[in-house]
Amino acid sequence: MIRDDWSLQEIETIYNSPLLPLLSRAHALHCKYHSIDEVQVCTLVSFKTGGCTEDCKYCAQSARYQTSVVPLPLMQKEEMLAKAKEAIANGATRICIGAAWREIRDGKAFEIILSTVKELTQMKIEVCCTLGMLTQEQANRLKEAGLFAYNHNLDTSQQYYKTIISTRIYDDRLETLARVDRAGISLCCGGIIGMGEKREDRISLIHTLATHKPHPESVPINLLIPIKGTPLENRPPLPIWEMIRMIATSRITIPKAMIRLSAGRLERSPEEQMLCFLAGANSIFSGKKLLTTPNPSFADDNQLFKLFGLKKRPPFKAGRDQETLLAERVD
Ligand code: SF4
Numbered sequence: 001m002i003r004d005d006w007s008l009q010e011i012e013t014i015y016n017s018p019l020l021p022l023l024s025r026a027h028a029l030h031c032k033y034h035s036i037d038e039v040q041v042c043t044l045v046s047f048k049t050g051g052c053t054e055d056c057k058y059c060a061q062s063a064r065y066q067t068s069v070v071p072l073p074l075m076q077k078e079e080m081l082a083k084a085k086e087a088i089a090n091g092a093t094r095i096c097i098g099a100a101w102r103e104i105r106d107g108k109a110f111e112i113i114l115s116t117v118k119e120l121t122q123m124k125i126e127v128c129c130t131l132g133m134l135t136q137e138q139a140n141r142l143k144e145a146g147l148f149a150y151n152h153n154l155d156t157s158q159q160y161y162k163t164i165i166s167t168r169i170y171d172d173r174l175e176t177l178a179r180v181d182r183a184g185i186s187l188c189c190g191g192i193i194g195m196g197e198k199r200e201d202r203i204s205l206i207h208t209l210a211t212h213k214p215h216p217e218s219v220p221i222n223l224l225i226p227i228k229g230t231p232l233e234n235r236p237p238l239p240i241w242e243m244i245r246m247i248a249t250s251r252i253t254i255p256k257a258m259i260r261l262s263a264g265r266l267e268r269s270p271e272e273q274m275l276c277f278l279a280g281a282n283s284i285f286s287g288k289k290l291l292t293t294p295n296p297s298f299a300d301d302n303q304l305f306k307l308f309g310l311k312k313r314p315p316f317k318a319g320r321d322q323e324t325l326l327a328e329r330v331d
Contacts, residue, residue, distance in 0.1 A: 006210045006253055008203065015203050015249045019241065026248035026280040029255040038313035040094060040258060040283040041301065042128075043087035046291045047075050047113065048099035054167045056155075057231040058195055058224055060292045061100040067229035069292045074109055077116050084120055087287060090298035093315035094283075095120055096128035096151060096188075098291050102167070103133035110138065114145040121146030126315045128188055128218075133168070133176045139183035148316075149218060150180045151188035157204035160197045177212070186217040190260070193246055194224035194238035202246055210253035219250050219257045221281070223264025225293050240272050244279045251280025258283045266294055270307060282313065 014022065030036060050071035052061045060067045084095045097113060104110055113129065120127045129142060130151035142150065154177075155161065158170045180187050189212070191205045209216055223243055226235045243264075250259050260283040261276055268276070286301040288294065296304070305312065 026251040030280045040313035042094040043092040052100040060227040091312040094126040101132040117145040139179045143183040149186040157201035160201040188218035189216040190220035192222040220260040220262040222262040248279040
């Protein structure tokens with residue numbers, strides 16, 4: 001039975017359970033709800049790079065920090081489509097358009113996004129956007145344009161959020177999630193670990209996601225990449241076991257979701273990535289850049305798939321399209 005009434009205590013018990021039983025339980029649910037030999041390939045396309053007004057302490061794109069990211073002009077629609085086509089030719093079935101914004105503003109840039117979403121949708125792939133906070137009307141317009149999913153990460157626990165970001169509050173994030181839900185767009189929502197948070201913060205984040213109604217269709221789990229020039233540049237790396245616990249606990253409590261290995265994969269060995277797949281991860285981001293940070297190339301990932309005997313997961317495989325999500329929704 002899929003549950004959305006998990007208590008914090010229950011999730012804490014799962015997260016802290018011995019590793020082998022934890023992995024075993026997560027793997028059983030992974031096999032029940034997904035094809036174990038399939039991993040979805042996603043690619044991010046950066047529509048607006050750098051110059052963001054927000055102060056997220058982990059981010060290379062914040063204008064408040066001296067990082068190597070140089071703000072770029074908005075990417076042209078043709079370039080976005082070309083990048084998407086290259087990714088699709090390499091097996092990607094989900095394309096996510098990203099923009100370094102606090103929130104979407106109505107106007108020319110938003111119109112370009114809507115028009116790009118329309119064209120990408122015709123390519124029969126899952127189209128996602130991550131553009132910051134949005135109004136209900138903007139969410140509805142994205143839905144009308146055919147948008148399949150919207151990414152809006154909670155990043156960490158409600159308690160720790162203010163340590164990482166001061167320019168908005170957790171409730172702002174939750175409000176955008178509610179607007180995405182109301183528009184009938186599939187929700188992609190996850191977080192970043194290794195930002196100095198405690199284990200209880202990671203557990204609290206999973207609790208928020210696992211009690212969200214309906215569950216997110218997609219849960220990206222990022223390992224902090226410490227960026228030179230940001231306040232978190234000297235953060236020591238988190239042991240891989242925390243990543244494994246995070247993935248496994250998400251798989252157990254949000255079993256139908258796609259669990260996406262996101263930032264931080266370049267530094268992970270094939271063995272570590274295999275453990276992540278065993279724990280329930282079933283998606284990766286592929287392509288040399290993950291918005292602005294280095295990431296495994298398509299060629300590297302093709303090798304990885306060959307080594308592991310993995311197949312690339314087709315789009316819409318979970319069968320949880322917007323209508324299904326709405327039908328499952330418990331108000
Ligand atoms: S809102 Fe997004 S782009 Fe802007 S600083 Fe935060 S994470 Fe970076």
